[in-house]
Amino acid sequence: MAPGPGTETEDLLRSLAPQILGALVRRYGHFPLAEDAVQEALLAAATQWPRDGVPDGPRAWLVTVASRRLTDLLRAEQARRRREDAVAALTPPDRWLAPAADRAVPESDDTLILLFMCCHPSLSPASQIALTLRAAGGLTTAEIARAFLVPEGTMTRRISRAKQRVKESGIPFALPPGPERAARLGAVLHVLYLIFNEGYASTSGPRFQRTELSAEAIRLTRVMHRLLPGDSEVTGLLALMLLNEARRPARTGPSGELVPMAEQDRTLWDAASVTEGVALVTEALRNGPVGPYQLQAAISALHDEAPSAEATDWPQITALYAVLTRMTDNPVVTLNHAVAAAMAHGPRAGLALLGELEADARIAEDHRLHAVRAHLLEMTGDHTAARRSYQAAARRTTSLPRQRYLNARAARLPDPCAPADGPGPGLDAGTPDTR
Structure with a gap:
């Protein structure tokens, strides 16, 4: 021992x-x-x-x-x-009896099967995330409840219902066959992506980042990549996570305040994660077929490899977002495309793309749409409209660090109704992070 x-x-x-x-x-x-x-x-x-x-x-x-x-x-x-x-x-039941041949299945395959089971299509996305973190991630119910800001009793019931539904579904403990496996793999990757995003930029509460969630998502995605090394989208998702996670040390200031990417100290970025992420996405794109996670990873690689914000290859990022927009019906992708277009071709180009989202109920009232509009309006010099949009964005977010950031952005802009000695400058301008 x-x-x-x-x-x-x-x-x-x-x-x-x-x-x-x-x-x-x-x-x-x-x-x-x-x-x-x-x-x-x-x-x-x-x-x-x-x-x-x-x-x-x-x-x-x-x-x-x-x-x-x-x-x-x-x-x-x-x-x-x-x-x-x-x-x-x-x-x-007979379907659960383990013949000797099954007991010889490698240990790692059990982890993969478990991930597929936790992401069973009969479960809601919220239940898939909770069950994955509990069963495959090893987090306690209390940890998961704290991460998603719900009472522990609520999370206990959610996980219990998910486990009961899996039991009642009668699915065998085995990898799903052929076409079903491909569909379920997409669900597994989506759940890991959602877990990472919640850790990378929390949607609510006092903390901007939850390192325990993003770290767990990366760990589980590494397991997936080790078990399915030939799947280019698994590789692309791992690359995407690493390339974004590399920027974590520079995304907040000493007091926890948000720092836009354009203002981040790039010497704080994790060079080892950048190197690994770039190598992974290069491998994935070479082996194809190209999917959404690979394209997002390629965009992140262009950000991470740029020596400065000014040196960022915005035309290429804009082109990649255009491809991604055609591939996925995701309003957040269009939102990011608008930012990239504004940086490459001017704010009016970005505002034109934002117009496409005005009637999209999925994002019309989301703080991110208002924050991006505010940033682009500020770039045009329309400070009054930009100020209103920053304030509208601040009212709509449930993340306290984002509220402070957006209110500070609004406060630094001239207010025609304020006295001459009004609020002093806040944060400097910078490209918003729409995650």
């Missing part, structure tokens, strides 16, 4: 959690009970390993402890059902 420091033990348990859960579900079925048993095994390990040392076979240790606990839970469930006369006994 080798000693295991607390942080290293936590990292090990988090990486092993989906493998253990996958092994139990493959062998016994009963996803909800298996998840409970794994959590109790992880708790036992977190208590014992720092004191006694990490066992030589940590995965086997966890599987053994979790299996024993699952047996207890199954017996208790059987007894309860007998008392209720619902069934005579609870026996694992």
